[in-house]
Amino acid sequence: MTRVFSGIKPTGHLTLGNYLGAMRQWAAVDQHQADALFCIVDLHGMTVDHDPARLRRLTRQGATLLLAAGLDPELCTVFVQSHVDEHARLSYVLECVATDGEMRRMIQYKEKSARERARGGSVRLSLLTYPVLMAADILAYGADEVPVGDDQAQHVELTRDLAVRFNQRYGHTFVVPRATLPQVAARVMNLQDPTSKMGKSEDSGPGIVYLLDEPDVVRRKVLRAVTDSGREVAYDREARPGVTNLLEILAACTGGNPEALGDAYESYGALKKDTADAVIEALRPVQARHKELCADPGYVEEVLQRGAQKARAMARPTVDSAYRAIGLLPPVAEPALNAAR
DSSP states (O other): OOEEEEEEOOSSOOBHHHIIIIIHHIIIIIHHHSEEEEEEOGGGGGSSOOOHHHHHHHHHHHHHHHHHTTOOTTTSEEEEGGGOTHHHHHHHHHHTTSOHHHHHTOHHHHHHHHHHHHTTOOOOHHHHHHHHHHHHHHHTTTOSEEEOOGGGHHHHHHHHHHHHHHHHHHOSOOOOOEEEOOSSSSSOBOSSOTTSBOOTTSSOOTTOOBTTOOHHHHHHHHHTOOOOSSSOOOOBTTTBHHHHHHHHHHHHHHTOOHHHHHTTOSOHHHHHHHHHHHHHHHHHHHHHHHHHHHTOHHHHHHHHHHHHHHHHHHHHHHHHHHHHHHTOOOOOOHHHHHHHO
């Protein structure tokens, strides 16, 4: 059976983009058709300045929302990255295979480091090296597929390069994964700036629909979405990014085709109204289930504990093999150690 791995970083409240671009497909397709692992990658949340209490809160909220979105721990493995030591163990080994040039070519590093420097801040080393940790997240489990948004495809390519390089130098150890991209709404854009991704790392903003936004808040944000000059409703990513974003969101929520939907509307107002209604309905069951899970925190804790145990058992053999392949001395067996004493 195909093995799938993907994760979400707890650097902000999860958004409509996270749901339409990833989480919904994980629940509807991946967990039923593959041996699937889904992870809150909390270690990645420390690559920039962060508040520890907020990181813990968002990690728990993210895990709860994954379950609320339909992930079933009986069908897939849901866990928190830092609960499985093999991620960090493998990351350093892969750093010894990666190059400085590869890290500095990563688009997200260029963008985020530029923002940090523009604010007068310093750039953490982990921001440069975290794509290697991401590679370790994937390779530790022998994942065949990594469902990601198009902004993360570069990181999967790096993972492939590192796996191939390691295998060639030290012997076949890793499965070489491939990225899989959702066909519709793979990258939901900001409602106020349709040329920018609807990112969860921003603290607030009228262009971001959060999964836990109240229906009236969702409606207000969608109705105030930026469109384009002129009045024509047409699907054209380059010339009409605002309208195209709304059409893609509507299509993703209703199962329609964004180009065909563009032909069905004569005004921006009607498109916005229908898009708002569709988003509210898409989020309604997620919000209801999230409320139920918050009333039973013990259940979420149990799911994460069992998920970490299962993930650890799956990752350890591969990571141990990588240690042996690269030349690290195996640890002394406990009975021999006791005898030596």
